[in-house]
Amino acid sequence: MAKITIDGVKLTVPDGANILDCALENGIYIPHLCHHKDLSPLGSCRMCIVEVEGREGVTPSCTLKAEDGLVIRTKSPEIDRLRMLALELLLTGHPEDCSTCPKYGNCELQMLIQYIGPKTGRLKMRSKGFAPEERNPLILHDMNRCVLCGRCVRACNELRGVKVLRYNKRDMETYVGTLHDKLLIDADCRFCGACAEVCPTGTIRDKLIATGAGREDAIVPCRAACPAHTDVPRYIRFVKQGDFEAAAAVIREKAPFPHTLGLICNHVCELKCKRGEVNEAMSIRGIKRAAAEGDTGKYWRGKGKQLPDTGKKVCVVGGGPAGLTAAYYLRKQGHDVTVKEALPTVGGMMSYGIPSYRLPREVVAAEAQVIADQGVKLETNCKVEKPVELLKEYDAVLMAVGTTNGVRLPMQGNDLPGVLVNIDFLRKASMGQETGMGKRVIVLGGGNVAFDCARTAKRLGAEEVHLACLEARNVMTADDEEIEQAQEEGIFVHPAQTFERITGETHVTGVDFMNVESFTFDENRRAIIKKEPGSEHHLDADTVIFATGQRPDLTPDCGLTLGRANSIAVTDMESDKSTSVPGIFAAGDAIYGTKSVIQAIASGREAASQIDKYLGGDGDISETLAPAQDAPAYIGHVDGFGHLERGKPEIDSAQARQDNFNQFDHGLTCEGVCGEAARCLQCDLRLKISRPHVWGDFAGKEG
């Protein structure tokens, strides 16, 4: 250790330590620009100069190493003069007007100017004349603003090892760019964002700049987009490292249904994945599936949190993902939890809605078993009619009853024999019961549920299956993959149709349609439909299935205040899930309408935390299951990185899949998964880069 003195303050620091860093960490501000704590010192900007007792002249503190007895002064008239001169020179090549810069207010240079206060107008100013380079995904280069601190070059080369950025020179102007001025993707940039993170100015910046609270979310959008905030990049990295068990443990830290999610998650994370801007989004769900399938439970089975019993009793009504998740975490908080489920098995839509060719029932059963093993009591075939009465036996009740009532549109013929509704149809199909379906089926609706109905009908032996919906093809809510696969299976898709009437006297004979010319919404979000005159036409059918939404199976008799579309009214959808009856909470589809399994899980987690607090706990349901991860900052250069294509799952042919309920998507191959995981930009690594020390942070602290 070395004893040094900076501005009269005595410090003991490691021998050879960087004096600038030592000063900053000890609350002594020294202006600096080219230096960044995580990068090797460069000593090029000369803002950080200091005087050392016994040495002539000034010396940059960023390249000065600690040794015993150093006495350092950070302020003197000569230091001020030279700093001012350095900044003046630096600014001659920088645009004078800050206010148009997107980095305004967050620019380190701007703060430096405020601190040093340069004279202006003395020296020759110039515009470097570089056009902003906007063709790269995610990152923008505006070299006119560059002060050549070289942080980005060091970040890209020594911190990341990608070696894309370099100093170039054109017409006597030095600038930062790529070899031969290639686009980043062609220079094998890994879009890690380190350059934008360390750039003190608005030169290399994110196309989408987010500051303050939204910063982390903008930097790692997949994790932010996931309703349960699953740590996507962390488990992808484990998969890349071949540790599927650890990856599964990461997922389990947020959701008790990793395998189910790996198969059917609606993956909003992928929509926000930054890799999508580069070429194709990560197959996050495919990776999750592989992790779950490669998992033996090494890191979590029988481990994780289990608080001692509290003696409090909770009843969860409804055994879907929301209810089961809440039950699981409430049990872990030490409460005595019972789930009451109306149907013969738990799982909710995972067991009775989502068809088994997408989600084999064993998968759900195995994951539900983990919840039972944790000590949650599951009572099936047990429909709760009067939830309020449960409060006699239980300290708290959670209503997670989902949306189990299919909606019949109000139209002529909607109750004719041969008219079915989505939820009932799918449930009966799942249970192997007679569905009442004939030979020619028309499904009304264009969402994923409609396709589940159509494809189930096909598999149950319908000879002709049609699907019609109001939306035009490009705005249908179902996934493209779903629509295309259905068409491959011979299902006829009719977009942009109005349903005029269901025809038939004693039984369905078909549906009358008209073509939609335009379909918009007014300012009150009411649909405005313009029909094409004279386009009336008819499709023959003996079965019509409504797949036009579903609602909670509740009546006002249940004793709870209901809201829009029969949903259970809660105080706040996220932060306070209490209902109109004290002690009764609600979560999942029942409060916000049909969304997704992961949304239900997130909702269930929030409910568990809130109920735990209600029962006297601390509401902290978080747990760490995965082992510590080695996440090297040095990601290295990968040839052709930006052009690596998204991994494709193996899918059985339409011929092979359309007449049975076997799972037909076999996921990514083993090598495919690791390759896919290697495509991740590892956006989270950027969060580990130290944040700058700016003058404002010190302002209050100095005497």
Add this chain to the structure above:
Amino acid sequence: MNFFDKLRDLGVKALINKAHAMNIRETGLTGGNLADSLCDAIEQNKTAVAAALNNADTDMVLLQVLERDPEAVMRGLTAAAAVLGTENKTLYVPENREELAETLRPLAGEYGVTVKSEFVNVRENENALLLHIATCADLAHAIEGDYTPGVWVSVDGGEVKRVTDGTKISDLCDLTGAKGLILGYEMRPVKDAALTVEETNLANGVVRVLREHDCVVAETQKRLLASRARSCGKCVFCREGLLQLEYEHREMTEGRGKQEYTDFTHEIGEAMAFSTPCTMGQNASKIALSAQDSFPQEFEAHIKKKKCPAAACVKLVNIYIDPRKCTGCCLCLHACPHGCIEGRPGYIHTVDDFDCTKCGECAKVCRDGALIITTGRVPHTPQRPTKVGRFRD
């Protein structure tokens, strides 16, 4: 005996002693004693040796030492590396000389030397002993026993030659009509020709005599521009300082010089020297500082009077055809690359100022001395076609 055997037989101690005994001075900016540098490098645990020209060197005449006898440079480099006990040997040739690097590589391979065509990154070479190419050659000669104390010099851009210590600058060049000298990185008064080569820091081997028609300001501007072109541009003071100095000197040569520029030259130029880590930043301003110190009246003329005493700054001179001397021969009319001379056979020719770049081609061809380049005013010339001999003011 082959070189490697000789080196091995000699051993580190003897090698250093040899350098010491022969008092080999380093070529380049330090001008120090090679034996001392080798000892220092051992003490500092340097793990590599690199041979290069100074980064500051924009004339690069000393590259001839390498081109003429590459083997000597390789050997000297190898010997220095042997002293440090390292195999890490790099030879830098200037960044725009990849073809030279390529021709040197086979030979370099024999000596285990890596050849790079790059500006020397001093930060990456922190652990290296940096030697001038010419110093390496000297060391090799010392080992071979044919070392003569002296320096390498190129006079007025001529071939580089070995000049023994004790030689005066005035012995090297013809000083008739000289108004100044460029010695190494500086501009000096003629009286400095009395100094010997070892008293003058000829780090880049450059000796140049400035004569009547050489403009000190324009010469300085040219050299600043060359430095700008070579600077890697990473350090603020070198990049931006050079830009400011070069800009100011250009302004002076074009009649827009401002009084405060002389102060700026000192303020910026002096700070550059101690605010940069490599010889480029440390030396590039020397030319401007020394020129100002040695030739204040030339700067004064450019800034205050907007005149170039050497009549070399084209924006500050006028060119015209003396109507009394012109014989109407049309030679200048054909010589002018910009077509700004008007006239026809037998008529007095005139210069159209507007497009004239003052290149002086016309003056070169005129047999009658009619083309006048002056820093003074232009007298009356014919306004319309006038036959030779008919001109009256």
